[in-house]
Amino acid sequence: MHRAADATPQYHYTLGRMHKARNEPVAAEGAYREALRLNPRFLNAWVSLGILLRGMGRPDEAEVAQREALRIDPDNYLAHLNLGNALLEQRRLMEAVSSFKRALEQKPRSPEAHNNLARTLLDLNDPAALTHYETALRLKPDYFSAAEGLGKTLLRLGDYEAAARAFTHATQLQPDAIDARLQLGHALLSAGRLEDAARELEQLLDAHPRLPKAKAGLASVLTVRGEYERPKALFQQAIADSGGDPALRLCYAVFLLICGEYSEAWNHYEARHLCAGAAQRALPAPIWRGEPLHERRLLVTCEQGMGDELNFASVFPDVIAAAGQCTIECDVRLEKLFRRSFPRATVFGVERKNDETWYRTLERNLDRIPPFDYWIPAGSLPLHFRTSADAFPGSGAYLIASDERVAHWRTQLARLGPGLKVGISWRGGVALTNAAARSLDLNQLEPLLETPNVHFVSLQYGDRRSELESFAKASGHRIRVWQEAIDDYDETAALVASLDLVISVCTAVVHLAGALDRPVWIMAPVGPGWRYGREGPTTIWYPSARIFRQKAAREWGGVIDDVRRDLHRLAKATSPRVVAQSGVG
DSSP states (O other): OOOTTTOSHHHHHHHHHHHHHTTOHHHHHHHHHHHHHHOTTOHHHHHHHHHHHHHTTOHHHHHHHHHHHHHHOTTOHHHHHHHHHHHHHTTOHHHHHHHHHHHHHHOTTOHHHHHHHHHHHHHTTOTTHHHHHHHHHHHOTTOHHHHHHHHHHHHHHTOHHHHHHHHHHHHHHOTTOHHHHHHHHHHHHHTTOHHHHHHHHHHHHHHOTTOHHHHHHHHHHHHHTTOOHHHHHHHHHHHHHHTSOHHHHHHHHHHHHHTTOHHHHHHHHGGGGGSTTOOOOOOSSOBOOSOOOTTOEEEEEOOSOHHHHHHHGGGHHHHHHHSSEEEEEEEGGGHHHHHHHOTTSEEEEEOOTTOTTGGGHHHHTGGGSOOOSEEEEGGGTHHHHOSSGGGSOSSOOSSOOOHHHHHHHHHHHHTTOSSEEEEEEOOOSOGGGTHHHHOOOGGGGHHHHTOTTEEEEEOOSSOOHHHHHHHHHHHSOOOBOOHHHHHSHHHHHHHHHHSSEEEEESSHHHHHHHHTTOOEEEEEOSSOOGGGOSSSSOBTTBTTEEEEEOSSTTOOHHHHHHHHHHHHHHHTOOSHHHHHHTTOO
């Protein structure tokens, strides 16, 4: 029993702090709660209890404690900060942002509040995270968490060199921080600094020989460098060492697809459904795993981006022929195009562009589609229909543009005058999909745009009219744009089908042109993606495509020179017959 003099709130609070310092959380909680029993308005005890409870993995109870503290002192910096931390752990991100902002109102120069706000904004994909990480580091230059967070933010924004600098700073602060070193290797790879990336990951493996992510990271670097045997072995070791980590299996699948080892690749590609953040469907039928489909009804669900949807649609004719009835889910922007192209199937469009839970739409509208016996994600179809190079169609369109709209756009193009009509797209992807490596500035395209007897038409996604107008004034090169053909994907398809040629970086318009079996020249970066293979001027997915590959990361000059040379030759004759026979496709 405590002496009467010891039975004070302050005594129990101090006792709780001692237990916490000794890593005795249960005893610390008991002492804090006793202090609060004796004095329910003991502000510091509520704050400390909340911090303790969050550390014990009980963020909901921590939230209650911090809110009690704020009832006593609504302007308490520590209570707002730690309420934000508790809300962040519960993934209540917008509420956490509000709490961290309230903490900063009380203490504007708090590195921790800036850091934690930035971390939450990063989870919300809000670029304002950058400013708060930078502020946290300015206030506390040795703040490891802020340096690492800054690197992650810059990676997401596509500023790979700056990301590498931030991760370098983080690793200098904590040389044994494995994740920061892995991220540094990723930033260097994304920046095209292959030798530096390989060196960093080799050194990490020297220190941690069985680290699966380091092996997979190094394998990715070596793959981009054009190697085969060692990256394959590294991927296999990484998967074995990790116990079959789905993310590493997916990386290995991509490697195998690049190398054309389709049968094994598609099996590992299925691991994408087990990766963190993968959308989980709740549909009233089993997944199709290759059972006979005669007189069976199949639902094919969409996944990934627009380019992926267009690419996986190449397998739709096979599955439609095999199934008794087929329903295809697609992005609503592709609905008209898919309905025309696959008339034997039922096509159900969903709005994906601004809806993170779009994959629930079909589940809520099952009464609007035919019943189905099985379902399968579109990206899983190749597992059953594209297991070898011989299983790929040799030629032919699988998407069909509107004849009426093709005639319309041919009339519009004819008004530009004689010469080749060439569609062009110069930016690909977003920061998360390595847009920096896949994109060009219009100024870089000037040598190409000077080709005589060619009219260029924009196929660039989004509204680029102001960019094109500024470029035309500065350079004198005019790229024609019909915004109505950009905003409606069915119109885009008709315009592409009307052109003599498409020239593009790696973006969805490549897949569209290939699916329509139209001539398309692809300006590909080093490591362009698995559909483009390891080397050579062709891709097995699109017989009408020709690839112009970078010889070194970020070096577009040689690619543009090669395209310009061949386009100049092609432009000497502009009849469709000459274009078709010129080796464009």
